[in-house]
Amino acid sequence: MKKAWKIVLAVVLALLVVVLGYVAYVFIDYHRIGNQELTVERNAAATVEAGKEYGILSYNIGFGAYEDDYSFFMDGGTESRAWSEERLTANIERIGAFLQQQDADLYLLQEVDRDSTRSYHVDEGTMLTAQLPGLGYTWAQNYDSPYLFYPLDQPHGKSVSGLLTLSSFGITETRRVELPIEAGVMKLVDLDRCYSVHRIPAADGRELVLYNVHLSAYTSDGTIAVEQLELLRADMQAEYEKGNWCIAGGDFNKDLLGQSEEIFGGSAEGYTWAQPLPEGIWDGTNLSLVAPLDETDPVPSCRNADAPYHEGQYVLTVDGFVVSDNVTVEQAVVEDTGFAWSDHNPVSMRFVLN
Template sequence: MMKKTIKSLLILLLSLILIVLGYFAYLFIAYHRIDDNLSLDISNSGNPTDKINVGQTYRISSANVGFGAYSDDFSFFMDGGTESWAFSKEAVNNNITNEAKLCQSLEPDFFLFQEVDIDSTRSYHVDEAALLTQVISENTKDTSCTFAVNYDSPFLMYPLTQPHGKSKSGLLTVSSVTINDSVRRQLPIETGFSKFLDLDRCYAKNYIDVDNGKQLVLFNVHLSAYTTDPSTAVNQIKMLTEDMQAEYDAGNYVIVGGDMNKDLLGDSSEYFGGDKESHPWAKTFPTELLPDSFEIVGPIDENNPAPSCRNADAPYTENTFVLTVDGFILSSNVELVDANVLNSEFKYSDHNPVYMDFILK
């Protein structure tokens, strides 16, 4: 009897080892990098304007929609919280729909969205890009859209109680002016095992004609927040700024918008309080890496400041650590008129939408 028990335990142990080894083999086999300089499809609806005009005021918005999961009562396991999936498919649809309506209320000419899932376990395989464009089209009939896949990850078995699963997510750009060309640029990422947790990172470059014969190059960006090697985050910014400078040197106008995952106000705790030292991911954007011909824009109303992002280690309360990581970078031939945060108190995402008014000089 004892021999049979030992034999059964050994078979069980061997089976578990084979399952674990098989899973890790799957991770390595399924892992892949998405091509750099990948041309993106452009989808036009109605009759978007042909060109953007010099001297006219335009508005651009940006929102990280948090894959439709981050209602104000949501916490995420990778941030120290409890959830790995959105609460339900209905919650995903509700959060994405309302986040789109918030951005629509700003009446922007250009929409930038990050962390938009199109086929992910965590968001119940809702095509959020289609849902966002559907909601926007209810008021903005004439649009030009691009979507860049940020990452397409293999099935993550962690946490065991609710495996995060497979994630396919990216960057959606919606413009009321025709996008003539669009390309996905691959950012540097981690090279160790952590690459399986923070996979591909990219930005999308969208080219829009200007009435003086030049082009507006609109960058939609989502940089990494957590890197075990600090040089990874630095190299991402260096690559981005070199590309920005090249477009500016070519005579173009450049606007970068999105989730920079860096404190754009220098030290957001001066506005919102909180212990920044206890949140090492909340590093200040290294403005010393910006070329002289560019400026960082951290959206803020000095008289009534609102943050753009909350920590997601627990549901949102008035004591939650907050800061501003969403914003813009402008070339010197673009005039800043105003930039601010639409304070929704993180009801539908862990990011509040931000917006900026600008003029091409």
């Protein structure tokens, strides 16, 4: 009997050592990437012009995993990785083909993996830029996480994911800007965060300052995304005061319409990331939110991934743009893909630089 207890005790101690060792690894390996200068690949020579209409498209591609039958464990679903490498690469190819068909001069893509367990280490950035050969591009790493050994039957693993920006215009300078994140254990859940900034010159000496944004989702109460937005707001306002045009686009992880429940149905209860932006967030600035909405045929930009896409699932619009007062918005819409390749639909905008 004593021998049996010794064996049980040895097993328990061994498991405890493994668990403590893993916890130590996660905290020791954790790091923030920081602010960085980025490299522009295939840089173009064209400049922007005042008075001319341009197009921009923003799309969180959900690392190529979120087909309409996919659910994600961190949203209450079941899956931690894409269904398979074959299905993932097929999704990326379809996303690239969709982008080729769009009449856009600028593309802002989020959750583009380059070396992640969840996406079978497929370099999605290289695949997408190969499908859009006429555009210059940058890639800003959003996070570089330790190996997440959960769920136990199929660990989410290590993620190297970021923001891919493509431009038909020349970019003179680009950088990664680190965003504030939560402290404590929550920093291991939401990982690092950033936005990328691109300076595109005009012939008259001014610049279009372009921001690719993906704010935090998995936070304790949603307030950290507001702090991140305040940093972006201050950056854009400072650029506007220099005489530049400013456009930010991406996934804000907030209910940009402020009333998505009334427009699309469903309930936001329990979803801290789905809260409306604070009232008066743009007061005292020369900036405004552009939340895409066709009132006659409203289409959401995001679905909750707690289950495969189905009628009655909670949907909302979290993707959109922020522009400075010297940018005239001609049109802003959600492109309805039926959530075929991502838990997001793309959003597009036509604009004129005044």
